[in-house]
Amino acid sequence: MSEQPQKHAASLEWITEKLDNIADLEDKRLLAPAGDARLVFIKSITDSVKISHGIIAPFYEMEDNEAYKDYIRTYPGSEEATTGERALELLLSGYAAVAILDQLYFFDVLHAENSAVSETITESVTQGPSDGFTENLAINLNMVRRRYQSSQLKMESMLIGNLSRTKMAILYDESRVNYDVLAEVKEKLQTLRVDILQATGELEKYLSSDKLRIFPKTIVTERPDRVVFNLSEGKVALMMDTTGYAIVLPSIFNDFFTAMDDKIQFPFVGRFLKFLRVIGVAMTLWLPALYVAFTSYNPEIIRVQIALLVAGSRATVPYPSFVEVLIMLIMMEFLTEASIRLPRAIGPTATTVGGLILGQAATQAGLVGNIMIILVSAVAISNFLIPLNMMSFSVRVLKYFFVIAAAFLGLVGVVSCLVGLMIYLCSQRSFGQPYFRLFFMDNISFRKFKKGGGTDG
Incomplete structure (x- = not known):
């Protein structure tokens, strides 16, 4: 009024x-x-x-x-x-x-930061804003407030780190935020005892009480538009000085498969792209394990022609399919890490040439089969469909559990590992929110709880 x-x-x-x-x-x-x-x-x-x-x-x-x-x-x-x-x-x-x-x-007296702001590196989009956070907290707050001009957007500050004294900002929309989540976040930050804090990845690790977790429960993003969108959904954003990333929480499994340009696409197109990413995760987890299971334990399940084709490609391979898969997956991990660590000027060229040479030489030497090369390439491509790197890294590690289960129990091991994964996901919580909720649906808002308890429906 x-x-x-x-x-x-x-x-x-x-x-x-x-x-x-x-x-x-x-x-x-x-x-x-x-x-x-x-x-x-x-x-x-x-x-x-x-x-x-x-x-x-x-x-x-x-x-x-x-x-x-x-x-x-x-x-x-x-x-x-x-x-x-x-x-x-x-x-x-x-x-x-x-x-x-x-x-x-x-x-x-508006101060619009432009010269110090660079484009996003790890979260590229085909449409939409391309500016990313910087290592200056004031500039990052400027980019958020220019997009979220509401009196309901609150910001609280604190210092973290006995030696680093890192500036920290807690952002939330007071009319939409879940105050139980906000109170839990503040309590964890106030009780945090650390000497040096320089990256949001370190803070994300300290915020989690589950030391044996496999999947990330907070989003670490470099995009101001992603932070603004999640603030409007009632979530909390943590921003630190000296780092170009922000933490968004609570985050559920579905959030990690949403790219920001999905909101720009037509609804059917956006859902189709998200479905492709889910298929990519399934391929990353299951393809190597299914190859081991069908080759070593259950060849009768696939068609005879395909079984003969696989057997022919492995005629010169001197060790079991499990070892073949591990060799190629580990070589692919080497190439991926090299592409990240090498200088940008030579990284893509070196890893591309190295991958081609290694794949062709291994095939000609009879160390791996041709089908194995195709399978590993498909796994590598499908893993990079995930928009957020933290989930991509988790899936990269998790596929080895499926391969090991397939090596010992065949298809039964793959199914058992899948059931165990579903049980694990359904049992997880992200700051009180069900982690595996609404997997195939768009996010719903977390703005259920007003100050003092109660809901607005």
Whole structure:
């Protein structure tokens, strides 16, 4: 409901009350012999140079408040708000509020970070924004607030690390957030005892109480638009200084298969792309294990022609299929790690040439079969369909459990491992949220719990 107090000083009180729990809100009192004024602005999205030169310096240079009031009224970019909601909207969009002589004016002092912002590296999209977080917390907050101009977006700050004293920001929408999750996050951060904290990956590890977990339960992302979308879903975002990534929690299994340009595509196309990623995960986990099971234990399940084809390709291979699969998978892991660690100028070329030479030489030498080369290539490609690296790494490791189960028990081992995986996923919780919920459906909001308990349906 709109409120417009009679006195503009009271209007500023109303604004600051609405913007409670915003750590980057600045409320300054300007005092001079000729009079006084009050200045309110959000530090992370405003330009301190513009504020200093355009607002503060002229105040101390003017003879009286009337002259300063005339200066402000005629200054380009100044605006008067007629309602409390309009005043709040201006402040959240990068304006500074100046209250003088019972009048309230707004200066456009928006600070748009462009030169220091680079494109995303690990989460590329075909459409949509391409800017990514930097290692400067103020710039990262700027990018989030420019996209989420709501008074409900709150930010609390703290320092973590006995030696590093790393700045930390907790962002959430107070009208949508689950306060049980927020309280749990704050408790874990306040009780965290660590000397040096330099990366969000380290913080994500400390936040989890399950030391033997296989899958990630928080999203580590470099995309501001992903953070903004999840904030609107009622989740909590953690941002650190000195690192270009943010943590989003709680996160469920389905979240890791959503790319940000899925929201831009037509609904049917977006769901089809997500389905492809799920198929890619299934191929990564099952193809090597099924190859071992069908080759060594259960060849009668597949067609005779395919069984003969596989047997012919393995005629010169001197060891069991289990060893053949392990050799090729480990070589593929070597190539993947080399492509990450090598300099960008030579990394893609070196790994591509190395993969071609190794594959052709191993086949000609009779160490592996031709079908094995095709299978490992398909596994490597399908693993990279996952948009978020943390889930991709987990799947890379998990496929070896399936291969080992297939080597000992054949197809029964693969099915047993799959059932065990489903049971494990269904038993997991991410900050109280069911981890395996709504696997084939779009995310639903976590904005169920209001302050003080209760739901809004």
